[in-house]
Each structure stands twice: as structure tokens, then as C-alpha cells.
Amino acid sequence: MNSSISNNNGLPRPPLGVPNGSSEAKPGFLLKVDDLKTYFPVKKGLLRRTVGYIKAVDGVSLAVKPATSFGLVGESGCGKTTVARSILRLIPVTSGKVIFDNTDILAADVTHLRSIRSGITLIFQDPFGSLNPRMTVGNIVGEPLKVHKKITGPDLTEHVRLILSKVGLPADAMNRYPHEFSGGQRQRIGIARALVLQPKLVICDEPVSALDVSIQSQILNLLKDLQQEFSLTYLFIAHDLAVVQFSCDTVAVMYMGRIVEQASAGELYNNPLHPYTVALMAAIPKINVSGQASSRRLKGEIPSILNPPPGCPFNPRCPFADGRCFTQNPPLVPVSGNDEHLLACWHI
């Protein structure tokens, strides 16, 4: 994995996952999210009264070191994308703190927010829907420079040419339109657009899940190469545990708006502790196991997030759930013996 994780070993390590009242960012972190809550009101009836809340993100804390990758993994509806959108303040946040590069994003005014956002860019899942079909690739990739850096003319062209070559697109791509490119190449265009501003943080939201198998590995390798070259920090969001494990230094597993387990990629694979993480791994169809599929299956589906069960939200599907699991939601705390491995489960 990335070597910079060891570079940061000497820095003081604040307790992750524990809500923290202090306002300044801890040294050594590019992004720090504290007890983030994003609730969507549910309105009903003629008067559109708020009858309840969907707790899409319910107390998420995470910290990302510079030049590393932090992976958020979970099934659809677990809140991983909402975390990303909350960080960028693209949706109103209910409470919590987001400190990026020593600035509190949630407290910033509009002009300040604009400049902060030029340091955080996004790579989207759908390489077909996220590129304007009426703009040339040169215009698509150059647009952020015009908006944020006021660069125009030959300077702009030069910047765009350089970044296109970095992501492995031919020089003539600039004057062509997105429809002339394949899915993998379009994803490269999206990556070029995200990197042209030289951001500090890149949020990759399912960057390969829409791509063909033989193209996925090309893009995953490219993202790693670019990370090394530009010392990029990634917040990597995906549903595929194998992809996240390959791409990330630290992986957090989300379930119903909360992080249920977090550890380094290797530790999570070798020593998964939360029953949900274990089940998630068991459910992935594997090509290196001969014989029949695993019999450890999760029963049931993700419960409605509007009416989460009391206690641990995983209890209806958990094979170990008992007494306390039905009444109290377990906090995310370090596992004894490894304070970088965090777990929210009463059964350790």
C-alpha cells in the first residue's frame, strides 16, 4: 500500500471515531470529519409537516492523512455517498464538523466555500452521464480552470494537454466529443477534469463500478499512479470490498448511516470482526475457491432507514444478536490491542 502511512507514524494520533469537541484540526490530517449527521426530513400530508427523519448519515467520524486513501464501503443506501456530499456541503448537514486543510467547511461563508471546493474534486461513477455531450473534451477538462483559476487562452490549452497525457489520453482527444470515447476513456476524461485543478483531496465515488472488468484494473492502477505522482489524497467510495481493499490504506465499513468497522486494509481482510464485515466478505463470489458457495448467508434485507430497529441497526440480520444488541447501539471504539482497528459491536 502507500508508503506515506509510515511517514506519518511519528505524529500524535488522536482517537478516531470518538466525537471530539475541539474545533481545530489535528495535525497530520488533511480531512477530519467529526460526528457528522445528515438527516433528511420526511414530509407528509397536505401541510407537508415533518413526520420523521431519514438518518442518512448518523454520527460518522473519520480522519484522512495526506497522500493516503481512505475507503468507505457499504451497500446501497448505507450513506457513503451522503458522507461525500456532506463534506462538500452539497447538501445541508444537520450537525457535526468537517475540517479540511485546517478550515471548517461547514462554517465557511459562500466565497470561502468556493475556494475550499477548488481543493476538493470529484470523480463520478457514470462516465456517460457525468460529461456534457455538447462540450469538447478540452472544454470539459478546462472548465474548472476557467472557473476557479481564471486561466484562459494558450495557457489553458497547455494545462489541459498536460493533464490529458497524464491520464493516458491521446493528444487529439481535446477537440473531440465524449461520445467518441469508450467507457474507460470517458472515465479518464472525468479523472483529468478532477485533477486539472491540482486538488488536495479527490473524492472517488464508485469510480470503476460502471466499467468493464478488463478496464477496471487499468483505471485502478491509473488512480494509484496519479496518487503517487501528485501526492493526492483519496476518499474512495465503493460497494466492492475487493476494489476498496486494493485501492485504500484504511477502510471503513458503513451500515445504515454509521461506520461499523474501520481498520487498515490488510487488517480488515485478515481480521474482520464485525459480523456484517464478515458476511460482506463471504457474500463476494470468489474465483479462487473451488466448490460450492459459502453457506454463511445474511438473512433478510437492510431494514428501512426510516424505521431503524432499536439497538444495533444490524440486529435483525445478525446471527449473534442478543440482549444488549436489541436495546443499545454499540459505539465505535478501538479494539483492544490495536487502536487503529475500530469496531461497533457488543460481541468482540
Add this chain to the structure above:
Amino acid sequence: MSDNGILLDIKGLCVSFFTEDGIARAVQDVSFSVKKGETFALVGESGCGKSVTALSVMRLIADPPGKIVAGEINFDSRNLLELSDQRIRAVRGNRIAMIFQEPMTSLNPVYTVGEQIVEAIRLHQKKEEAEAWDIATEMLRKVGISDPAQRVNEYPHQMSGGMRQRVMIAMAISCKPELLIADEPTTALDVTIQAQILDLLDQLQEQSRMSILLITHNLGIVAERAENVAVMYASRIAELSDCKSLFDNPLHPYTQGLLQSLPRLGFTGKRLYTIPGTVPEPLRFPAGCKFHPRCPIGCNDKRCQTVEPQLRRLDNGGGACPSDRRVACWFAPGYERPDDPKL
């Protein structure tokens, strides 16, 4: 049912789409057979022709622009391509059923799921309305939907993605088909739900001995669920094999590359293997072997660049490989290379 246990036998299937930009040969010379009670997987990336092959079996290729230009599709020893429209309707949805990738768009939002299942039952079987409703409820119970008597009156939007896919399966099996074509049945679902749906298909297959033609891009699913597999690339079958041999010892460079490039859990390397280049589009297939521009062996070989290898049984005296293993690669061990005077 023919005596050798083969339910579906496809021979030399060619499907083309006649478009304004030219002829897209989506499926070329595809031959394979599915035995009774087995799961046969067609695996490949987008545009390789796997879905077009499945739609051809259902005779659902839109004509124009598509046309089945050659080949036979023998189902229970009858060529489906020769049946009249009326006779094919008696087979389609009845003896051969299909489930699709997107359970949201394949269900009609303005009818309850019960009405949709009942419609399918009454179209193919002479059942009274009340009896059909009973069957529909029973089918929902069979696919693991709790409280089926109430769920049968619900609309698709009231259900989750996994449940909708269960409804699709309930509809598909309501006429007790002999062949179920599952076109990416779990691609739109979460992994834990995917595992449940695949388990359900296994279980239904065990109960009824139906055959499943499983179409997927996910090699993991193939390895866990299928007995035999055809790997498709750019309109042709690159490799046809039993599952175990394919994963133990892939012979086609494309299969080898695909297996190596998958990120696997527990992989600790810094980089993934990659197949260079992109999947060619049907209108711009390269000459010779269609994989040669991306192939580590074939990219510089004259024969690979000019002459397309056919899918052949390997000639190694029944040694290392089971006799029904076939591959389309000039460099596969045991692949017979007739001398071509042009080279």
C-alpha cells in the same frame, strides 16, 4: 427431451444488426449446448454478444435492425428459428423463461405484482383466475417473500430491489420452465442480496431440474455457480470449458488476462495486471483474431493479425484437458494449425 440429455443446442449462430453506419456482427459462429439440469454460464464484457445470444434463444431480436443470419437453436430437438410466431409464443415465457438485470424497469409499475404473475400464468396455462392467484401467492412464497398473501397485492415500487428480483423470478418460474435464461440477474443488487438471489436460483434448480443459462460479466459468480462456461469476446466464443478447468488452467490469453486483472480480496500487490486497450466495438472489429491488438502473444504474430482462429477442440489425445474443452487461439497448446498458404 433428446436422449443425450441436451436441452438447448446452439449451432453456428450468427446475428447481425444492419445499421446506418454498417453491419454490426454482434454474434458470430456461436455454438454451445446446455444439458438438462445444469447451469451454463455465458461470460464476457459489454458488447461481446452474450445478451444478443440470449435474446436470440427467446427470438426477441428486433428485426429490423437485427437479424439472425445463420445457425440453429435447437430446444428439445426442435429448431426454434423455424417455428412460426404463434408456436414460439407457446414456448417463450412457458418452457423458456427469462429474467433481466433491471428488476425495476422489467416490472410494470401500474399493475400489482400479483396481476403481473397471474397474467403470465393465464397466458400459458388454462387456469381459472382464482386458481392463478393461488399459484401466484405460492410462487412468491417459494421465492422467499415473507407474507406473500399481502405482498401479492403490492405494486413494484413498494418493494426493494432484491424483492423485485424475487418477483421477477417468481413470474419466470410460474410456468415451470425447462430453461431459465438469467441475464445479469444480480448486477443491480447489493452483494449480500446477490448471494441470496443466487442461492434461491440454486435451490429452485434443485427442486425442478431446470436448466439455467446464466449470463454475467462476473467471473466470481461463474466460478461458484456454473458447471460449464463459454467466455465470449467481441462476438465469438473465445473459450468453452467446464468451470473447474477454466479457472484452474485458462487457455485463451483473454481468459488468462481477465482472471489476472480482477482485484481479489486479500491481494497485496501494488498494481493489478491489466489487459491493454479497450473492448472493440462491433462496427470496428480488428482483422484476424479480434483479441490480437490486446494480446501479449498475438499482437506481433502475422497469423493472429490476419486469420481468425475458429473455436476448436484441443488435440492432445484426451490428456490433460477434458475432451469437450474448446478454444479459439492459434497459440493454445494442442490447437491444430492447418498450414495456410497465405502466410
